Amino acid sequence: MLLLLVTASCAVIGSSAGVRNEEICYGSYMSFPTRYVPVLFRGQLYFTPNDGGPRKLLMDNGESKDPRLIFPRGRGLLLQDLRDSDSGTYSGFDERTKNEDNIMALRVLDCSEKKTKTFGETYTLDVSRRAEYLEFTPLHTSQTTVLWSRSNSEASEGGRGGMTSRGWEIVCLSPADRGHYNFRKKDNSLLSRIRLSVQESFKDYHAYVNGRLLIEDSCFEGVLWTVTFSMMGAQESEMLIKAGRVLNNEWISPSFKMRIWVLNNGIDLNPVRDTDAGTYTFSDPQGNLAHVATLVVYPESGYVYAAIAGGIVLAVIICCCCVRKCCCKKASKRDESAPVAVYYHDPDQPAYTSSTAPPAPDYSHQPVNSPAYSQPAATSVGPSDQPAGPGYPAAPPPAYSYQPVNPSQPEVSAPGGPGATPAPSLGSDYLTSDPDTTFELKGLTLPSAPPLGSDSEMCYGIQDFQPCILHLYIPWTGVLHSE
Missing domain, CATH: 2.60.40.10 (Immunoglobulins)
Structure with missing residues (x-):
């Protein structure tokens, strides 16, 4: 018995001693030993796949049974274009010896x-x-x-x-x-x-309670997806859609009834509940996982609407401020470009407005006969030491004086030429008795005109400006005299 076991073991070892283990990349070729060249070998060549498939005859009496098994000159017997299905054991049976020997064990590698x-x-x-x-x-x-x-x-x-x-x-x-x-x-x-x-792709989605959730993608079109849902923190999953159709009420949980809809390119969940937070998986008809959507649900809050309203109010305020600033700039430019005419008149009498301004003054000097006054007349052409009383203008500089005009006498140039200034005397009754007498000051642009009786010197003490011109208008004569 022991001798029989030793003989069998030697036969097995001897038959497997010539087996080669080969690992060759996909698409390459495998060469057989020289003794299996068709000219020398007249037996059969077999292949037994590793996946348990049936045994296959590759060559018989020097004739190839597989188009990939070739015998090019000078290269021996080759099996080209190896594929995954070529992984297995190759053996040869010799008709003369009636012995079958295992030649090699091949493993095709994926070298792609x-x-x-x-x-x-x-x-x-x-x-x-x-x-x-x-x-x-x-x-x-x-x-x-x-x-x-x-x-x-x-x-x-x-x-x-x-x-x-x-x-x-x-x-x-x-x-x-x-x-x-x-x-x-x-x-x-x-x-x-x-x-x-x-x-598979992953994407996070966010929604509010009573809001709407759209899980859609252009690549979803044309595929009958199967959608399952797993609640946040739970291990079990629930099927919501199978092969592009929402499950019947008997199969779907009550929480999703009449709230989930199938779109051409995804699904629509409306309205959203807080229990919808979790993971939604999309699988193709072959069961391959394609997309994983994770949903986070936020509670409905009035702060969202308050923030929106606050933003609208803030935007309106900013717009109003911008419009107001723009208008103020335009008004300021108009005020700076338009000169201001200032008129001095008797405090007890109305003044002429810009719309009723007197005609252009005649700068000729006209001597007139002065009527009698109840008070002494001011005849000095130089600066007076006596302050002006109420209703009277302040003393002018030496180059100017007040000239009343008598309508009954013609215009006569003052002695001494055009540059000379006569010094007629004017009574206080004459100045105060005429309700339409008006003094007009031109040549300066001032914001406001104080009364004639004030202590302000207006333009007399101002330097580097053009001289002030004082106009005396006597309405019943229609003559405007200027100094």
Whole structure:
């Protein structure tokens, strides 16, 4: 019995002693030992997959049974364009010896370029000039689809995306786009390989109690989503929408009845309650998770409306202040540009206004006969030491004097030429008896005119200004005399 066990063990060790363990990248090739060249080997070559599939005959009596198993001159027996399904054990059976030997154990590696994107993004694959066509194999499947062919643009078997000037472009990536994208040459050899992974997207949403929540996206269109809800802090989830339709009242919780609606590009929850805070997940018809929405619900508060009202009031106040400031600037400019005419008159008599101003004064000096007055007349042409009484003007400087006009006498120039100033005497009765006598001061722009009897010197003590001109208007004569 012991001898039988030792013999069996030696047979097993001897049969497995020549087994090679190979790890080769996807799309590459595997070479067999020289003794399995069709000229030398007349037996059968078998393949047993690792996934438990049926045994497959690759070569029989030097004839290949698989188009990928070739015998190029000078290179031996090759199995090209390796795929995931080629992982397994290869063995040969010799008809002459009736012995079956395990040749090698192959493991096909995924050496592709890995890309990771998020749901809803746009991804573009660069297309080489040597690429003849593009094929797509979804993850965890062996079904391959031709997406694009250079020689025949209509040879596409479907799929998402399209060729642009930048390359093969896929808009709104979804979990269904996960898989391998292989570019191949004309001889069907692999040029490049990309493994694309699409992960779910995350987004936070905020809403108020009795408000409205819209979870929508342009990439949601055309997909029958399944939506589940997990309350904040809870482990269990509740299905609200299945394959694009809201569940019946028997299946949905009472808290969501008549409040959730399916849109073309998302869902609508109205009105929002405080118990709606939590996580909403969106899965495609294949069960792949695509989008996770986290909702935070705030209590309804009057402070929100108060803040809005306060903002409106503040905006109105600012606008009013701006308008007022602008108007004040315009009014100030008008006041500065317009001169102010000041008229001096008897305090007991009305003064002429700007609309009834007398005509332009005649600066000629006219001697007149003075009527009799009850008081002595002021005849001095120099500065007087006696202060002016009530109702009388202050003493003028030496260059000017008061000249009454007699309408009965013609205008005669004063002796000494135009520059001379006669000094007639005027009685106080004459100045006070005429109710229409008016004194007008021109040449200065002043804000206000004090009474003639005041102690203010007005323009007599002001330097660097033009001389003041005092006009005496006698209404019954129609003559205005100026000094």
